Amino acid sequence: xxxxxxxxxxxxxxxxxxxxxxxxxxxxxxxxxxxxxxxxxxxxxxxxxxxxxxxxxxxxxxxxxxxxxxxxxxxxxxxxxxxxxxxxxxxxxxxxxxxxxxxxxxxxxxxxxxxxxxxxxxxxxxxxxxxxxxxxxxxxxxxxxxxxxxxxxxxxxxxxxxxxxxxxxxxxxxxxxxxxxxxxxxxxxxxxxxxxxxxxxxxxxxxxxxxxxxxxxxxxxxxxxxxxxxxxxxxxxxxxxxxxxxxxxxxxxxxxxxxxxxxxxxxxxxxxxxxxxxxxxxxxxxxxxx
Amino acid sequence: xxxxxxxxxxxxxxxxxxxxxxxxxxxxxxxxxxxxxxxxxxxxxxxxxxxxxxxxxxxxxxxxxxxxxxxxxxxxxxxxxxxxxxxxxxxxxxxxxxxxxxxxxxxxxxxxxxxxxxxxxxxxxxxxxxxxxxxxxxxxxxxxxxxxxxxxxxxxxxxxxxxxxxxxxxxxxxxxxxxxxxxxxxxxxxxxxxxxxxxxxxxxxxxxxxxxxxxxxxxxxxxxxxxxxxxxxxxxxxxxxxxxxxxxxxxxxxxxxxxxxxxxxxxxxxxxxxxxxxxxxxxxxxxxxxxxxxx
Numbered sequence: 259x260x261x262x263x264x265x266x267x268x269x270x271x272x273x274x275x276x277x278x279x280x281x282x283x284x285x286x287x288x289x290x291x292x293x294x295x296x297x298x299x300x301x302x303x304x305x306x307x308x309x310x311x312x313x314x315x316x317x318x319x320x321x322x323x324x325x326x327x328x329x330x331x332x333x334x335x336x337x338x339x340x341x342x343x344x345x346x347x348x349x350x351x352x353x354x355x356x357x358x359x360x361x362x363x364x365x366x367x368x369x370x371x372x373x374x375x376x377x378x379x380x381x382x383x384x385x386x387x388x389x390x391x392x393x394x395x396x397x398x399x400x401x402x403x404x405x406x407x408x409x410x411x412x413x414x415x416x417x418x419x420x421x422x423x424x425x426x427x428x429x430x431x432x433x434x435x436x437x438x439x440x441x442x443x444x445x446x447x448x449x450x451x452x453x454x455x456x457x458x459x460x461x462x463x464x465x466x467x468x469x470x471x472x473x474x475x476x477x478x479x480x481x482x483x484x485x486x487x488x489x490x491x492x493x494x495x496x497x498x499x500x501x502x503x504x505x506x507x508x509x510x511x512x513x514x515x516x517x518x519x520x521x522x523x524x525x526x527x528x529x530x531x532x533x534x535x536x537x538x539x540x541x542x543x544x545x546x547x548x
Numbered sequence: 549x550x551x552x553x554x555x556x557x558x559x560x561x562x563x564x565x566x567x568x569x570x571x572x573x574x575x576x577x578x579x580x581x582x583x584x585x586x587x588x589x590x591x592x593x594x595x596x597x598x599x600x601x602x603x604x605x606x607x608x609x610x611x612x613x614x615x616x617x618x619x620x621x622x623x624x625x626x627x628x629x630x631x632x633x634x635x636x637x638x639x640x641x642x643x644x645x646x647x648x649x650x651x652x653x654x655x656x657x658x659x660x661x662x663x664x665x666x667x668x669x670x671x672x673x674x675x676x677x678x679x680x681x682x683x684x685x686x687x688x689x690x691x692x693x694x695x696x697x698x699x700x701x702x703x704x705x706x707x708x709x710x711x712x713x714x715x716x717x718x719x720x721x722x723x724x725x726x727x728x729x730x731x732x733x734x735x736x737x738x739x740x741x742x743x744x745x746x747x748x749x750x751x752x753x754x755x756x757x758x759x760x761x762x763x764x765x766x767x768x769x770x771x772x773x774x775x776x777x778x779x780x781x782x783x784x785x786x787x788x789x790x791x792x793x794x795x796x797x798x799x800x801x802x803x804x805x806x807x808x809x810x811x812x813x814x815x816x817x818x819x820x821x822x823x824x825x826x827x828x829x830x831x832x833x834x835x836x837x838x839x840x841x842x843x
Contacts, residue, residue, distance in 0.1 A: 275647055282639070283656040289714065290659060292682050293671050307680045308688075363568040372561030382568070385576055387823055389774045391799045392816035395586065395809045396579035399593060419571025450560040479664040481777040486804070497666045501781055504670055512674060519667035526662045534655075538721055545722030545767075546729070546760055 293523075297321070297516035304513040317513070324517035327503060327510050332491065338518065340492060341499030348413050348495060349477045355418035356473040357466055363420040364428030365454050369440060379429075385422045390482070398486060412487045413480070417473070424469050427544055431465035432458060468540030471533060478526065496522045587814035592807045604814035613790065613798060614815065620705060620786075621795040625772040628709045633765060636716040637757070640723035641749065654724065661717035669781040672711045673698065698782070701791045708778055708792065719764055726760040727753065755839040762834045769826050773819055776800065795819060 296304050297320055298313040325338045332340065366372070367379050401412040435458060443453045459466075484498040494502065500518050503510050510518070530537055562569075587604055589597035608614045639657050643650055663671070676683050678696035688694050697703045734752050743751070754761075776796040779786070786793025799819070803812035 272647065275642065275645055279642060279647065279649075279653050282642075283653055286657050286660055286714065286717075288682070289671060289675055290663070292675065293667075296674065305680045307685065309680060309682060309685045359567045359571075362564050366561045366564030370557050370561035370564060372558040372565075375561065378565070382572070385572065387770055387820075387827060388576065388580060389770065389796075389816070389819050389823055391774065391776075391796050392583055392813075392820045393576065393579035394799070394816065395803050395813055396582035397575065398803075399582075399809075400574075400579065402593065416571060416575045418567065419575065420568040421571070425568065450557070450564070454564075475662075475664075481665055481781075482800075497664065497777075500666050500670070505781075505784075512677075515670055516674065519670050522667050523663050526664065527659065530659075530662055538654075538658075538725075541718055541721045542725030545719070545764055546725055 290523075293516050294520055296513055297324075297520045299513050301511050301513055304511070304516075320513055320517045321521065324510070324514040324521070327514055327518075337491070337494075337499060337503070338496075338521065341494050341496045342521075344410070344493060344499075345478060345495040345497070348410050349474055351410070351414035352417040352477045353470050353473045355414060356421070356424060357470050359418050359420040360424035360428055360469055361459065361462065361466060362454070364425045364432055365458060367425060368429040368432035369437070369458070370450065382422045382425055386426075394482075394486070401487065407487055408489055408493070409487075410493070413477070413483050423544075424473070427469060427540075428462070428465055430543065431462060435461050464536070464539075467533070467536050468543075471529070471536055471540060472544075474529070475526065478522075583813040583816055586810050587817050589810045591810040591813075593809055594807075597810060600810070604811050607811070608814060608818070613793070616790050617786070617793045617795045617798040618818075620791065620793055621773055621775075623705065624708060624712075624775065624794065625769065627706075628712045629765060629768045629772060631709065632713055632716045632719060632768065633761065635713055636719035636764075637723050637754075637761070639716070639720045640727055641753070643720075643724055644727045654721070657720055658717035661715040663715070665777040666781065668711065668715075669778050672707065673782055676707055699788050701788050704783060704788055704792050708775075708782075711778065712772075712775075719768075722760060722764060723757065726757050730756045758834070758838040759840060762831070762838050765834070766827050766830050769830060770823055773823055 295311065295313055298316040298318065299310065299320075300313075300317055303310045303313060326336045328337050329335065331337075367375065367382075397412075398407070401407050404411075406412045406415075439457050440453050443457050448456070479497065480495075481497045481501070484495045488494055488498060491499075491502070500515075500522060503518060504515050509515075586597055588599060588601055590600050590603075591597035643654055643657075647653070675681050676697040678684065678694060678698065681697070683697065684694045695703060697707060730753060734756070735748060738748050738752060774796055775794060779792050779794040780797050780800070783792035786797065795815070796819070799812050799815045802808050802815065
């Protein structure tokens with residue numbers, strides 16, 4: 259009898275937890291669904307109050323309109339196509355640079371001994387505390403002297419010189435690879451470069467995927483960088499392009515703003531569903547190994 | 549023999565780390581020192597800096613907008629960080645109960661944190677739109693008012709906090725992973741002693757999670773003072789009445805709109821010092837309370 263009531267209590271508990279979870283899920287998901295719903299409405303429906311919850315009938319043509327919005331100023335080229343192309347190009351250059359440079363540098367901190375290494379690593383970690391606004395002005399001056407302002411170079415070239423967060427992340431991972439593997443390769447006469455390339459890199463692929471993922475998210479997201487360095491509309495990324503699309507010349511209507519926003523969010527969500535494991539594990543390790 | 553091996557490894561070590569040495573010196577150390585120097589000068593990007601000593605710093609003390617924007621950033625950090633931590637841990641605890649469909653719920657809570665900042669800002673402007681926003685569609689039938697959220701001096705700033713709480717998915721994933729590392733044996737022992745779930749959470753789960761909490765709070769402090777894109781996009785000029793004018797936006801405007809690079813650098817250094825002090829205080833304060841596993 260006692261056992262039965264205990265079981266009964268468990269069932270109500272579980273049901274209660276589910277009710278709470280469903281309610282919370284709704285809070286977290288409704289803004290996203292609202293974005294998609296608005297993106298498929300006519301301008302009249304989008305502004306109706308009380309709101310029309312489901313677009314009726316849906317207007318997929320909004321996406322084409324948003325894609326081509328403001329085409330006249332760009333000699334007939336779809337602005338969103340230009341922004342997307344720029345974002346993708348910068349992302350490819352940044353992600354490649356981030357993965358290559360951090361993979362190499364982290365190897366030095368994780369698996370090679372040299373005098374001053376631990377101090378250098380401590381300083382590296384400390385650099386994570388430097389806020390961007392403090393170096394923003396001299397960095398801008400530096401890139402201006404290099405003649406880089408107005409081009410993509412300030413946005414991707416620094417990525418080729420590694421960074422504290424990724425060095426830290428990869429170092430944690432490299433150290434879990436048995437040192438006997440390196441020793442064995444050394445006895446076979448492998449150089450450090452060969453050990454790095456042939457022993458460590460193949461094993462580090464999951465960690466490198468995480469670094470690539472985070473760095474892609476970072477550039478796709480970046481607003482301040484493009485805002486600082488890109489002035490010509492033809493060089494805009496999606497982030498600054500969509501902001502301009504919203505705020506300039508009276509601004510695009512709300513249903514097109516939502517269509518443009520959805521187009522910028524979609525690649526990230528799709529990427530997440532393909533690489534869910536890397537996302538979750540990557541975030542977990544980056545936050546746990548402190 | 550062993551000596552040449554050591555020097556070889558040193559050589560390799562320095563070579564492998566070389567990209568970072570260059571990146572660190574050129575893109576970090578140099579700008580950091582340069583901005584320290586600039587902060588003691590009057591400097592527009594077109595003319596060379598002129599040394600004026602501590603004038604920028606003494607001017608800042610008298611600058612109302614400096615205090616206002618700094619206050620806004622502190623307000624944001626002091627509410628958004630505890631609230632975000634609380635919500636993230638709460639969600640993680642809920643999900644950690646071995647409920648069916650855990651992976652689905654986790655995905656739902658996590659998705660908002662994936663939204664890039666520009667669409668995020670545009671979407672939240674729309675949600676809180678006073679005329680046809682979805683928030684007022686819920687508020688109006690219940691309370692019979694349609695607040696002008698974005699234009700209200702009391703409300704606008706808080707929208708930024710709600711928005712940041714919506715994106716706690718990232719932190720939640722970290723806490724959830726942390727929870728799953730707590731040894732089951734500890735709970736089993738507590739069960740034998742007849743401990744209630746609340747007591748187990750308070751005496752086992754949270755202490756075991758405390759190093760993770762500390763790390764995340766420190767990272768949030770560093771991040772929250774740099775929040776730029778959201779206020780810049782959502783509230784141009786810090787409208788209404790500068791209540792949403794954040795410190796990083798003021799630095800940006802001073803440097804790139806007013807062309808006062810020296811003054812902006814002084815503010816940048818103040819931000820850096822605030823982050824250093826807060827990080828130090830957070831670590832000192834929490835270190836006593838953090839439970840480290842002996843290993």
